[in-house]
Ligand SMILES: CCCCC/C=C\C/C=C\C/C=C\CCC(=O)SCCNC(=O)CCNC(=O)[C@H](O)C(C)(C)COP(=O)(O)OP(=O)(O)OC[C@H]1O[C@@H](n2cnc3c(N)ncnc32)[C@H](O)[C@@H]1OP(=O)(O)O
């Protein structure tokens with residue numbers, strides 16, 4: 001499996017799970033209790049882990065397996081082993097030293113150790129430096145004392161922590177030699193491997209129901225002076241020696257590496273959810289007919305309403321554009337990580353800046369798009385059986401976890417304003433920010449020219465970044481740094497998003513120009529790109545006038561152009577979503593099956609309601625008749 005790309009891994013595993021004896025048969029989970037749902041999802045997650053093992057996948061491929069296309073089928077209510085796979089294992093691989101890797105990894109892969117990534121606390125998630133769990137080193141016993149000072153410092157949220165994991169990588173404030181040393185990762189056993197009972201000094205449990213993803217098994221965790229051997233601090237980066245002396249990491253934020261990786265993975269994966277939602281809405285929009293009959297005597301297909309085209313088609317274009325740019329980000333991450341492992345951290349700041357803004361842009365765009373697609377399915381889109389609510393719940397969680405989006409965009413903005421002000425190391429060749437130190441691209445705007453649109457998107461990014469950098473610089477002369485920064489927050493976020501948009505469209509422009517296998521494919525990619533660009537302009541008309549060099553007349557022309565492009569794309573809508581190659585069973589939607597047999601499926605799913613088992617449910621007698629008396 002080692003050389004397969006993500007799409008091949010997804011297809012391979014997709015067909016494996018659909019034929020797997022323990023995975024191929026699914027149950028409707030809507031009517032299960034919280035506990036039953038957890039058991040169902042956990043047993044499927046475990047079967048999936050065994051399958052991964054049988055397939056002999058390495059850690060890189062395990063992350064590919066987390067493709068929502070596959071995991072949404074295997075664990076529809078959230079994978080209680082997701083954080084084990086996506087964060088715990090990669091943290092050990094990248095932050096444990098070689099001795100530690102050989103000590104733990106065997107037990108991880110044979111399933112004896114199941115872990116989570118325990119960073120967030122009740123009172124601190126965003127501000128990692130503010131975490132209050134302590135790890136105090138005692139040279140006499142050569143142990144760390146892990147302690148939760150009060151309930152507000154309880155770990156809260158880690159996936160799988162509730163009742164699944166028996167180990168955790170715990171991010172805690174290290175104290176050694178009487179000095180605070182910042183946040184460091186510790187491998188901590190929290191439950192007995194045999195009995196699964198919490199170990200002495202550990203309080204652990206599940207946090208309760210959420211908007212969605214209810215079997216992620218998010219948990220809480222408190223330590224009452226729990227002793228952890230010195231060898232359990234992950235020591236690839238920083239070290240605590242036996243006498244308590246401390247060796248700094250090669251990069252100050254080296255211990256944040258898992259977060260960078262997971263942001264990249266989330267960006268990539270959320271596009272899977274958008275592809276599924278777009279396929280459902282496209283198929284339903286063809287099947288659904290409603291309105292005054294036309295000349296042929298038939299009511300119109302709803303996709304032929306211009307408003308419906310605007311609700312559905314730009315998001316199909318977004319699937320293609322965002323898939324390409326997030327795949328490029330994944331490749332870039334792989335490259336930079338290998339440089340960092342070799343000791344060269346020069347590319348890390350920009351990778352961090354790019355991962356932050358793409359994770360934020362993609363999860364924001366995808367969750368807004370999935371909600372628009374849900375609305376495009378009218379009442380039936382509100383039903384759980386359409387799958388659209390669960391897809392939305394999944395995508396919008398991505399806007400919060402692994403760094404709340406506003407906070408991440410501010411990280412990107414920090415990098416951008418430093419670049420614009422020349423106070424950061426100059427960008428490396430091929431950097432995504434070289435445009436900030438060059439004159440603006442003055443390609444005149446012309447409707448119908450993708451290159452002209454890309455140039456305008458670049459001018460918006462450049463204009464946004466340089467303007468806010470100047471405002472910040474001016475404010476810094478008259479007020480403290482924190483106030484100056486706060487004064488510009490809204491504009492900083494807008495600048496980072498504009499930069500992200502420019503990154504995305506440049507990457508796709510390259511994909512289109514490099515595509516050489518077929519003229520027809522090239523034309524289709526160009527059409528999709530034109531739709532994406534025209535839609536991007538229509539969503540931010542003010543920006544394109546203020547910074548992009550467009551006139552009010554260009555804006556009017558773009559509005560008409562977008563609608564024309566949508567009409568042009570409409571006949572290709574079904575082939576374009578079929579091309580995502582999603583089998584019906586993986587889509588799992590009453591509205592989105594390939595044969596379009598929507599209404600029969602809706603009736604069929606209604607038959608599962610426990611309230612339909614008896615003609616008159618017992619509750620009628622118990623609740624309603626009694627209340628009449
Ligand atoms: C495969 C698909 C999987 C999809 C998912 C599947 C299923 C879902 C299942 C589960 C959910 C999965 C994951 C969720 C798990 C979590 O949520 S874990 C918790 C995540 N938490 C966060 O992300 C916290 C966000 N906060 C931060 O990252 C930091 O606090 C901060 C905002 C970045 C600030 O850090 P701080 O230490 O205070 O920074 P400081 O101000 O001291 O310094 C800033 C400088 O540091 C640089 N920097 C910051 N981070 C990094 C980094 N990661 N790498 C490199 N550099 C970094 C920053 O650029 C500044 O540099 P300067 O040069 O000083 O400007």
Ligand SMILES: Cc1cc2nc3c(=O)[nH]c(=O)nc-3n(C[C@H](O)[C@H](O)[C@H](O)COP(=O)(O)OP(=O)(O)OC[C@H]3O[C@@H](n4cnc5c(N)ncnc54)[C@H](O)[C@@H]3O)c2cc1C
Nearest residue numbers: 117118119120124125126157158159400401402403404406
């Ligand atoms: C489903 C789910 C799974 C999770 N899984 C895990 C896990 O496995 N492990 C783990 O450790 N954690 C996990 N988390 C926690 C998650 O990482 C945090 O919730 C997330 O990082 C946001 O932090 P917060 O909750 O502190 O939000 P807050 O920071 O409190 O955000 C609240 C508001 O404050 C604003 N804000 C905060 N700081 C700033 C600032 N500096 N500037 C401007 N605005 C600011 C935000 O923009 C937001 O609008 C999970 C969360 C969820 C929802």
